[in-house]
Amino acid sequence: MQRRPTHVILTGDAVLKMTVFSYVGFLVILPILVISFQAFGLGLGHLWTEIFEPQAFHALRLTITCAFAMAVINAVTGTLMAWVLVRYSFPGKAVVNALIDLPFALPTNVTGLMLVVVYGPMSLLGKYLNTHGIEVIYAQPGIILALLFVTFPFVVRSVQPVLMGLDKDIEEAAATLGARKFLTFRKVILPHLLPSILTGVALAFSRALGEFGSVMVVAGNIPMKTQVAPVFIYGEIESYNPHGALAVSLVLLVCSLAILMLLHRLQNWGRDRGT
Amino acid sequence: MGPSVRRLRVSASQTSPAPWTRPDARQIPIGRWAILAGTLGWFLILVLLPVGALVEETFRHGPATFFQALQGQAVRHAFFLTLVTTVLAVVINTVMGILLAILLVRHNFPGKALFDGIVDLPFAVSPVVAGFMFIVLYGPHGLLGRWFESGGVKIIYALPGIIIATLFVTLPFVTREVVPVLRELGTDSEEAAHTLGANRWQTFWKVTLPTIRWGLVYGITLTIARSLGEFGAVLVVSGNIIMRTQTATLYVHQEFTDFNYHGAYAASVVLGGISFVLLLLTEYWKKRTKEI
Numbered sequence: 001m002q003r004r005p006t007h008v009i010l011t012g013d014a015v016l017k018m019t020v021f022s023y024v025g026f027l028v029i030l031p032i033l034v035i036s037f038q039a040f041g042l043g044l045g046h047l048w049t050e051i052f053e054p055q056a057f058h059a060l061r062l063t064i065t066c067a068f069a070m071a072v073i074n075a076v077t078g079t080l081m082a083w084v085l086v087r088y089s090f091p092g093k094a095v096v097n098a099l100i101d102l103p104f105a106l107p108t109n110v111t112g113l114m115l116v117v118v119y120g121p122m123s124l125l126g127k128y129l130n131t132h133g134i135e136v137i138y139a140q141p142g143i144i145l146a147l148l149f150v151t152f153p154f155v156v157r158s159v160q161p162v163l164m165g166l167d168k169d170i171e172e173a174a175a176t177l178g179a180r181k182f183l184t185f186r187k188v189i190l191p192h193l194l195p196s197i198l199t200g201v202a203l204a205f206s207r208a209l210g211e212f213g214s215v216m217v218v219a220g221n222i223p224m225k226t227q228v229a230p231v232f233i234y235g236e237i238e239s240y241n242p243h244g245a246l247a248v249s250l251v252l253l254v255c256s257l258a259i260l261m262l263l264h265r266l267q268n269w270g271r272d273r274g275t
Numbered sequence: 276m277g278p279s280v281r282r283l284r285v286s287a288s289q290t291s292p293a294p295w296t297r298p299d300a301r302q303i304p305i306g307r308w309a310i311l312a313g314t315l316g317w318f319l320i321l322v323l324l325p326v327g328a329l330v331e332e333t334f335r336h337g338p339a340t341f342f343q344a345l346q347g348q349a350v351r352h353a354f355f356l357t358l359v360t361t362v363l364a365v366v367i368n369t370v371m372g373i374l375l376a377i378l379l380v381r382h383n384f385p386g387k388a389l390f391d392g393i394v395d396l397p398f399a400v401s402p403v404v405a406g407f408m409f410i411v412l413y414g415p416h417g418l419l420g421r422w423f424e425s426g427g428v429k430i431i432y433a434l435p436g437i438i439i440a441t442l443f444v445t446l447p448f449v450t451r452e453v454v455p456v457l458r459e460l461g462t463d464s465e466e467a468a469h470t471l472g473a474n475r476w477q478t479f480w481k482v483t484l485p486t487i488r489w490g491l492v493y494g495i496t497l498t499i500a501r502s503l504g505e506f507g508a509v510l511v512v513s514g515n516i517i518m519r520t521q522t523a524t525l526y527v528h529q530e531f532t533d534f535n536y537h538g539a540y541a542a543s544v545v546l547g548g549i550s551f552v553l554l555l556l557t558e559y560w561k562k563r564t565k566e567i
Binding site: 103 | 306307310311313314315317318321322323324325326328329332371374375377378382384390392393394395396397399400401402403404405406407408409410411412417418419439442443446475500503504505506507510511524527528531539540543546547550551553554555557558
């Protein structure tokens with residue numbers, strides 16, 4: 001299989017490597033390097049000012065707050081959904097299982113549009129909620145709702161296979177020993193599921209930090225109120241203000257990289273547990 | 276991100292219906308029902324209600340309004356542009372995705388672990404940041420864009436930019452589906468083919484490709500879905516020029532911001548419908564992958 005190159009003529013291996021490296025180089029590596037250099041080229045002091053400029057900082061804080069809220073809710077509902085899909089049997093289960101991935105398949109701004117149709121000021125439900133003082137669309141709940149929608153499959157799809165592979169013997173042993181259901185769940189099942197729950201949550205969190213399409217449609221994007229970081233970046237690009245866009249982009253990129261590294265660790269942790 | 280996609284290949288479990296019960300437990304399982312109802316109810320409200328509401332809103336005035344809203348030149352051009360972009364992105368990323376998978380599984384080189392991680396980056400980067408990166412690099416004032424511009428090639432605010440952005444966001448799909456299959460296949464059969472006198476191409480077409488077939492088809496389906504639906508990255512790089520660089524998702528956005536809701540709903544339903552069909556196809560491919 002592995003013939004050593006004997007002449008200057010390029011071998012198949014060399015062509016393969018050159019093609020792939022230059023493709024990934026021009027498509028992923030070079031763009032990320034260039035934007036990082038440009039951002040750091042502003043100078044650390046200037047970069048700092050741009051990040052802590054009130055509008056930019058508020059957008060970043062709002063993004064992180066909403067992503068956290070989404071993460072907490074999704075950790076619970078995602079785990080429950082995986083539990084229901086693995087351990088329960090009910091009519092239409094195969095359909096529900098197939099539909100879990102629907103949020104990944106839909107274009108994000110179509111998702112936003114759907115939420116406006118349901119909760120917007122023109123809908124029945126939106127009007128009803130409004131008269132009771134609850135604002136969903138063009139407010140923070142709408143942002144969290146959009147994030148919950150687009151990230152819904154992550155935790156489910158991360159926990160499901162681990163739960164399926166979980167040995168029922170331990171649970172039965174715990175039950176035989178008189179442990180109550182919830183205690184069994186907390187002490188026996190949850191520790192096994194934890195790496196996969198956290199993996200799903202980290203993926204969802206990363207997606208939420210960068211989510212643009214759905215949030216842009218539902219949030220109303222009022223600076224200092226409902227404008228999230230990606231929408232802020234978009235606004236800065238559109239108004240030819242690259243410095244603010246560069247600074248906030250850098251923050252988001254660093255967060256993405258940190259989460260990728262965390263995910264790598266989580267996977268090793270999951271493997272070490274043998275789940 | 277890679278792991279998520281790998282984990283998507285889970286289908287309905289075949290486990291026995293009864294959850295464990297304590298030998299003496301004979302009461303009505305209220306907790307069980309509560310969990311089932313609560314979870315399914317949450318899914319219904321969070322995901323299915325908005326989907327149903329959009330479909331209802333679109334067809335409330337009958338199918339005529341729906342079809343009429345899809346008659347305009349702008350909407351047709353937008354869907355045509357999306358089709359062109361999707362076909363190109365799928366062809367390029369299928370070829371490059373296979374090559375990338377072969378490189379990651381069959382070859383060793385310094386920095387391989389890092390390179391492996393870099394391939395997952397497009398799933399982690401915000402689409403807006405991705406689009407912005409391409410403006411900075413390939414834009415009229417960009418490092419490489421300047422050079423292209425002087426040669427008369429426009430990338431940003433033109434079709435090449437849309438394609439580059441789509442290639443970026445869909446890069447990992449094929450690779451992440453093919454890598455595990457290729458790893459499982461091992462090198463034995465390929466080496467056997469080689470010993471029997473097959474050259475590289477013959478080995479690839481007759482041995483490798485048939486094995487990775489279903490993983491590949493699954494990866495391609497995901498690539499199509501994402502290419503059709505990409506919004507943020509394309510919005511930033513395309514300039515959203517009607518009849519020129521406006522894709523279908525951008526058309527939806529345009530109609531919505533112009534308060535032309537019928538147009539937005541109709542195009543959304545078409546896009547959503549295609550996504551739904553693709554989702555059903557992936558379910559089918561998943562089953563096929565499992566059978567083999």
